[in-house]
Amino acid sequence: REQWQLAHVFPVLYSVAKNADGVTDLLEELVADFCQLDKESMHAFSAVVFKISHHVNHGKLVHIRLFSGSLEVKQLVYNQRMEMEEKVNRIFHTFSDQLKDQSSLSAGDIAAVTGLTNARVGDVLGNESLKKEINFDTIPILQVQVLPQREQDYIPLSDALSQLDKEDPLLAFQWLKDEREFHLKINGQIQAEIIQQILIDRFHLETIFQA
Numbered sequence: 001r002e003q004w005q006l007a008h009v010f011p012v013l014y015s016v017a018k019n020a021d022g023v024t025d026l027l028e029e030l031v032a033d034f035c036q037l038d039k040e041s042m043h044a045f046s047a048v049v050f051k052i053s054h055h056v057n058h059g060k061l062v063h064i065r066l067f068s069g070s071l072e073v074k075q076l077v078y079n080q081r082m083e084m085e086e087k088v089n090r091i092f093h094t095f096s097d098q099l100k101d102q103s104s105l106s107a108g109d110i111a112a113v114t115g116l117t118n119a120r121v122g123d124v125l126g127n128e129s130l131k132k133e134i135n136f137d138t139i140p141i142l143q144v145q146v147l148p149q150r151e152q153d154y155i156p157l158s159d160a161l162s163q164l165d166k167e168d169p170l171l172a173f174q175w176l177k178d179e180r181e182f183h184l185k186i187n188g189q190i191q192a193e194i195i196q197q198i199l200i201d202r203f204h205l206e207t208i209f210q211a
Helices: 023-034 036-040 151-167 189-203
Strands: 046-055 059-068 070-072 076-079 084-087 090-095 098-102 104-106 110-114 142-148 174-176 181-186 207-210
Touching: 046 151, 059 090, 142 151, 151 174, 151 181, 151 189, 181 189, 189 207
Parallel strands: none
Antiparallel strands: 046 059, 059 110, 070 104, 076 084, 090 098, 090 110, 142 181, 142 207, 174 181
């Protein structure tokens, strides 16, 4: 069990619900294994931001994974990078594109929250140090220049790309003001097309991507 909790081994559990084969054993094993998480809930709150997304109604969603402690709506959480607190306004359980309101979270939970306006991917929340380093480092293979199709969209495009960079720091947005150029790092043509569509849908900006 200790090796499993340290993610050194990964158990495989299964049953056949249609025939009721092994269902009781499976549930008992889940209780035996996951009850250890209750002890972590007694510790101080700590979590990590692993994703930022945007919702048409709720705005910025900060996706977090709790490693210890608990979290409730309207609770103040400390951001170690910013050295300041922000209030969690709402908590959502996410499934595909569906959001379900939650009143609280406990250790081991994964959810999306609103209210953490300045949070970025990789931020550690809470005063506790994480027991294990979380590495988000990957290296995009392409650098592209993004141009507005209309000259009057130059400044709005800079704002939009800055916003997307906050949601995904791997884009490594650069604004070369003397050359009036915007540069992004991406992983390929498909990602370029996705970003172009996001710029249209969210910011109403038509763009051209050049390698």
